[in-house]
Amino acid sequence: MWAKPLFILGALALAQPAAACRFYKGLTEVDPANDAVIIVTGRISDYRIISDRQWRQRMLANPYLSDEDRQRYLDPTARLLPDYARFQLTVDRRLKGEIADRVWVSWNNSTYAEPEQLGPGPFLFALTAPRGTVGPDDIILGGEVAERPEDYAPVQNPCASAVILPLDSEAAKSLMAKFEP
Numbered sequence: 001m002w003a004k005p006l007f008i009l010g011a012l013a014l015a016q017p018a019a020a021c022r023f024y025k026g027l028t029e030v031d032p033a034n035d036a037v038i039i040v041t042g043r044i045s046d047y048r049i050i051s052d053r054q055w056r057q058r059m060l061a062n063p064y065l066s067d068e069d070r071q072r073y074l075d076p077t078a079r080l081l082p083d084y085a086r087f088q089l090t091v092d093r094r095l096k097g098e099i100a101d102r103v104w105v106s107w108n109n110s111t112y113a114e115p116e117q118l119g120p121g122p123f124l125f126a127l128t129a130p131r132g133t134v135g136p137d138d139i140i141l142g143g144e145v146a147e148r149p150e151d152y153a154p155v156q157n158p159c160a161s162a163v164i165l166p167l168d169s170e171a172a173k174s175l176m177a178k179f180e181p
Contacts, residue, residue, distance in 0.1 A: 033178050036126035036155045038097035041167055041176075043121040045088045049114060052082035085114040086151070092122060095179040099127075099152070106151040107162060118164075124172040126155040126163035 033039070056073045059065065065073075072078045085107040091099055105127065107114055130150050154162035165172040 033096075033175065035157075036096065036163065037129040038099050038127040038152065039095040039125070039175070039179065040089075040091045040097075040099060040127070041093040041095070041122055041124050042089045042091045044118055044123065045090065045120065047085065047087040047118045049079070049116065050084050050086055051076070052080070055082045056080070079116075083114070084108040085118070087118070089125060089152070095124075095176060097127075104151045105153065107154050107156075107164075122167040124163070124165045124167055124169075124175060126175070127152040128155060 059073045060070065072080070087105055087107075088102060089105050090102050105125070130152055154164050156162040165175070
């Protein structure tokens, strides 16, 4: 008789509140000098948004989907959480780590939508290393692997900007100064 109420009370006592972004953190929570495997300056080309058509179809198959959500998932121009950006990075200067002259970068900005377009730069990039080959746990989006394991990815903490900084910005200049003799 008392077991169920005590169990519920115990579960409530151990429950943690959900963490959501109430405030934008900028770069305050990210230390690219420590968090990045690669820090380079370079230029962007072939920037595009990859849309997950298969995910949209799965959502549209839900008979309980609201009319509002149904319209959003039917709209091929609507930006949704599973979407991500992919671009080629041509490296101009290496500040930390080894990297080829031209690499692919996948940017899954789970907190904020990626920009529809991103100019060529120049930018300063803090990147994580590629994860390796495609495995059974990789997610397929619209016929493409989400955050392709062979791609580099920008360093980005939750509720913070990705470390893709205009080269003439104060943040980029400050970070570059840490690596200059």
